[in-house]
Structures are given as structure tokens and as C-alpha cells.
Amino acid sequence: MATPIGNLSDISARAIEILSSAGNIAAEDTRVTRRLLDHYGITARLMAVHEHNEQRAAGDVLALLATGANVALVSDAGTPGISDPGARLVAAAHAAGYCVCPVPGANAAAAAVSASGFLSPHFLFYGFLPARSSARRTALKALDALPYTLVFYEAPHRVAECVDDLAATLGAARRIMIARELTKLFEETHVCTMGDAAAWLAASEHRTKGEFVLVVEGAAASVPDAAALDQTLQALLEELPLKQAVALAVKITGGNRNDLYQRALVLKGDA
Numbered sequence: 001m002a003t004p005i006g007n008l009s010d011i012s013a014r015a016i017e018i019l020s021s022a023g024n025i026a027a028e029d030t031r032v033t034r035r036l037l038d039h040y041g042i043t044a045r046l047m048a049v050h051e052h053n054e055q056r057a058a059g060d061v062l063a064l065l066a067t068g069a070n071v072a073l074v075s076d077a078g079t080p081g082i083s084d085p086g087a088r089l090v091a092a093a094h095a096a097g098y099c100v101c102p103v104p105g106a107n108a109a110a111a112a113v114s115a116s117g118f119l120s121p122h123f124l125f126y127g128f129l130p131a132r133s134s135a136r137r138t139a140l141k142a143l144d145a146l147p148y149t150l151v152f153y154e155a156p157h158r159v160a161e162c163v164d165d166l167a168a169t170l171g172a173a174r175r176i177m178i179a180r181e182l183t184k185l186f187e188e189t190h191v192c193t194m195g196d197a198a199a200w201l202a203a204s205e206h207r208t209k210g211e212f213v214l215v216v217e218g219a220a221a222s223v224p225d226a227a228a229l230d231q232t233l234q235a236l237l238e239e240l241p242l243k244q245a246v247a248l249a250v251k252i253t254g255g256n257r258n259d260l261y262q263r264a265l266v267l268k269g270d271a
Contacts, residue, residue: 001072002079002105006183008039010106016040018103022072026061028085032076049073051085058092065098078107083127083153109151112179112213115189116149120218123149131158133165140169150216159212160201166216167194175217181210221254229253233264242268 001018004010019025020042026049027033033046049057061071073080073089080086093100109125126143129136129152143150154162159178166176172195180188188207190200194216201207232252236245246261253260 001074001103002107003033003036003074003077004183005077005106005108005111006181006187008036010183011036011040012103012105015103015105016042018072019044019074022070024064024069024071026057026071026073026089028075028080033074044072049085049089054085054088058089061089062092062096062098065093065096072103079105082107082109082125106183108153108179108182108211108213111182112177112189112215113149113151115179116177116215117191118149118175118177118215118217120147120149122147122218123151123215125151128153128155129162129165133161136162136165137169140165144170145219147218147221149218152214152216154212154214156209156212159208159214160198162214163194163197163201166214167197170194170216170219174219177215178207179213179215180207182213184210186210229255229260229263230267233260234267237264237268 001015002012003015019037019040022044025033025037025044025046027046028048028050030046030048037044037046047057047060049061061073064071073086075081075084075086078084081090090100109123113123124143124146126139129139152162163176163178172193174194175191176194176197177189177191178197178201180186182189186206186209192200229249233245233249236248239245240248242261242264246257246264249255249260249264250257
């Protein structure tokens with residue numbers, strides 16, 4: 001079940017209803033969840049399910065389910081199992097044959113992407129990158145050519161180093177949105193090139209505090225080499241009818257179908 005990522009008003013009426021009626025709530029940190037429940041006047045039994053005890057706690061939850069009880073699963077903020085504990089418990093519940101019903105709500109990654117203004121129709125949510133710079137750069141190299149908007153979570157004590165590695169690995173010219181403390185009192189978002197991001201963070205001591213979502217513009221689509229396109233089309237046209245040759249050329253090169261069709265007509269001498 002999703003809970004607010006900051007502003008306590010960002011919770012659905014359905015989530016409040018389920019929390020009020022669940023009776024048992026498995027929570028990443030019972031102290032954090034208790035504050036949310038107190039805010040809405042909800043009394044329920046809390047049990048801790050976090051990264052250090054999730055495997056063992058799953059057995060306790062399954063025992064409750066076996067009695068016919070309902071259990072609501074929450075993390076400190078956002079949705080369980082997404083860069084948060086919960087996936088092991090959900091997998092155990094599925095394996096035991098119990099119904100798992102998602103209750104959607106606030107999500108920091110989706111909120112940040114919606115405010116970025118980046119135009120890619122696709123985004124890749126990565127979560128937290130490795131803590132060490134060398135491992136982080138290795139992970140980023142594998143993402144360098146992807147045309148998708150990239151979304152990362154980062155801790156305040158690593159955000160400056162992470163931004164440096166992003167610029168060094170993915171390129172200083174690509175744009176980034178730094179989203180800090182989303183939906184909270186000191187919420188801040190800033191869009192700039194990755195080459196300018198480090199200076200923006202360093203301009204105020206407050207800009208490296210809080211929880212961060214980093215949204216990076218996807219790699220620009222590569223422009224196919226005209227000579228290579230002609231060579232591919234010519235080879236296909238020698239073996240296949242025009243339409244089939246163009247269709248296969250589209251799959252091979254990723255080029256525009258209409259452009260390739262017109263070029264194929266030229267190569268065949270029909271244009």
C-alpha cells in the first residue's frame with residue numbers, strides 16, 4: 001500500500017479506509033507509520049518488516065493470514081517493494097496462495113518525471129546507484145546509450161558525488177532535474193545541464209540536504225549513416241520485393257519507414 005512521500009494529505013481515501021480496517025499493519029519503521037496513523041486517528045497493531053528481518057517477518061505475516069486476518073503492508077514513504085522492503089514478503093504471500101492487492105498512491109519517481117518536462121515517452125526507474133564511485137560509473141556506462149529518461153534515487157551525503165559521476169559518464173550536455181524533498185516543506189526542483197548541476201548544488205548548503213530524485217534526459221537518438229543505409233537497402237532490394245526490403249531495413253536500422261521507402265524507390269530507379 002502506498003503512503004505519502006512527504007505531505008500527509010497525499011494519501012487516498014481508499015488507503016485510509018484499508019488502514020483503518022486492516023487490524024494488522026506490517027511497516028518498515030513502526031515509529032514512522034505510527035505518526036501517519038495518529039494523524040488520521042487510526043488504531044491498528046503494527047509489526048516491523050524491514051530489510052534486516054523481512055525473511056523472518058514474512059513467516060509471522062503468513063501465520064496471521066492463515067488465521068483469516070488481513071495484513072496491510074507499508075513502507076516509510078511511497079510504495080513497498082520499490083527501492084524499499086516488501087518484495088520478499090509479497091513473493092512469500094503469492095507462493096502461499098494468498099491474494100495480494102496493490103493500493104496505489106504517491107510515488108517519488110513518477111512525481112519527479114511528471115515535473116521534469118523531458119519529452120521521452122519512456123522512462124527507466126533505476127533506484128539507487130552503487131555507493132562507490134567506480135561501481136557507480138560502471139553501472140552508468142551500461143545506461144549511457146539508452147534513449148529513455150533515467151530516474152535515480154540518491155542519499156544527501158552522496159548526491160554531489162553522484163552528480164559528478166553522471167556528468168562524467170553520461171555527458172555534461174545532457175539535462176538533469178534535481179528534485180529535493182518532494183511534497184515536503186522545503187521542496188525544490190531545478191533543471192539544468194549536468195555540467196552545471198554540481199555548481200547549483202554547491203551554491204547553497206541546503207541543496208544537499210533531504211531526499212533526492214535525479215531525473216536525467218535520455219540519450220539522443222543516433223542518426224543513421226546515409227551510406228550505410230543505402231548499402232543495407234541495396235542488399236535487401238537485391239533479394240526481396242520493395243515492401244519487404246523496406247520493412248526489414250526499418251527493423252535493422254531503426255530508420256523512418258517513409259524515408260526508407262522513398263530512398264528505396266530512388267535506388268530501384270522508380271522515383
